[in-house]
Amino acid sequence: MPEAASAPAPSRAVIGAGEFDRDTAVTRREPGVYDIDLSAGWTIISAVNGGYLLAVLGRALADTLPHPDPFTISAHYLTASQPGPAVVRTETVRTGRTLSTGQASLLQYDEEGNEVERIRVLASYGDLGTLPDDVRTTAKPPAIPPMDQCFGPEDGPTPVEGSSAITDRLMLKLDPATLGWALGAPSGKGEMRAWFGLADGRDPDPLSLLLAVDALPPTAFEIGLKGWVPTVELTVHVRHRPAPGPLRVSITTRNLAGGFLEEDAEVWDSEDRLVAQSRQLARARLG
């Protein structure tokens, strides 16, 4: 009697063919001008996620510049983006042998069809594949429980009202030590940690790291603040191509003051490499 066939493993999207690739793809209209329809699938409480937007800009710059990978990218968020038509305008600032620098703007259209700038970015790109393998990182991966002891939005009632379509795009499992806010008992500490991946199984790559650093709930929730914490500026350093498999993201806030806070994010890959570091300045509504 033949063995029962085992159920086929769910197919994982390959890099280049996942939801993230589909929704960050830009169409070059002419050199330096790229069109995109910003997806409604990456919203958090009805706002288009800043990391998703940074990845869109990053993809356009990767096409413009002679080097493929963002090494350091800074974005200033000017006005709130909406799902729908947008254009990215890029400029080459300087090309070098190992690094090139570019600038990019994301713009949308007002009711008269005029362009309104959403985000402006400066970035220096290189080739992560050519870096020497000398690693002297002294930072240590975050202390986060195994994934099966962490919890995602699907494990409990929806803690945050409003449309959060991004939760359907992500595999997010939060450290229970940073989940008190979802149970009405924030720890008071400015920390947020999670296992992170894409829901369709697509492995991480340098561009998806730009999403990863801004895809967790705000540390402000654990501090006990409610309401939105809009990003003013976000700078990401991408330091290594991430290995396949889930990432660990650890975010810390140490300087909530004067109505602003910083979020420092570290992204660690499955080989225990510190593949990305970021810091954002965000407004904190204390009321």
Add this chain to the structure above:
Amino acid sequence: MPEAASAPAPSRAVIGAGEFDRDTAVTRREPGVYDIDLSAGWTIISAVNGGYLLAVLGRALADTLPHPDPFTISAHYLTASQPGPAVVRTETVRTGRTLSTGQASLLQYDEEGNEVERIRVLASYGDLGTLPDDVRTTAKPPAIPPMDQCFGPEDGPTPVEGSSAITDRLMLKLDPATLGWALGAPSGKGEMRAWFGLADGRDPDPLSLLLAVDALPPTAFEIGLKGWVPTVELTVHVRHRPAPGPLRVSITTRNLAGGFLEEDAEVWDSEDRLVAQSRQLARARLG
């Protein structure tokens, strides 16, 4: 018999009238165009200090934008600046009620008189004086010995060859725990800490914080690397007007890998406020 007159206290430069103000002053040629002769007084091993250059750009942007203080400023360093004539070209990206965003380029001239871009900057400005006084900073000031137990360049032989005129502009007293490199015995730890001020006694202000985050010896020296550690990109968050008196600057490197490293700087003022935070990405020569 009249009392002997006490020697007059050495005069301290007031903010606006110190060497730092003189050497970062820009002359507006027309809206958005500012001229300056970059000083040779802020060089470190013959290179013009990156923080001094950032302060020059910051001063021009403060003139261009309707808000006076850099809140978050990111600079990409493209080509090496030289003492001598330079121009800063600024652009207003967006003005808002509490924040405005601008862009600026520092350019110098090649032998044919063509402009060559040295640095490009994106920055969001606000008014630090209008921030609410709610402070929930959890970060703690650095553990650094009292100033009289710390050491500056004047206390020992010149450890670094070459012209370092900047040391004449600064009051810099390094934590002995981060001075091993100057004695041929680097600690191996990516740390650098110092008391910091301006040699002429001018108190700190938001613009001089842009200098302070990049004015210490490289952490790379304490790690045991020699040679230059050029800055690729530097982002500074200015979070509060600094109180008068000396600053404490603490810099940490935790991710030296692949020929690059990050330097995270914190600047604390005399009232124990965390007044600025920065991160730079720099190239590390491992050879």
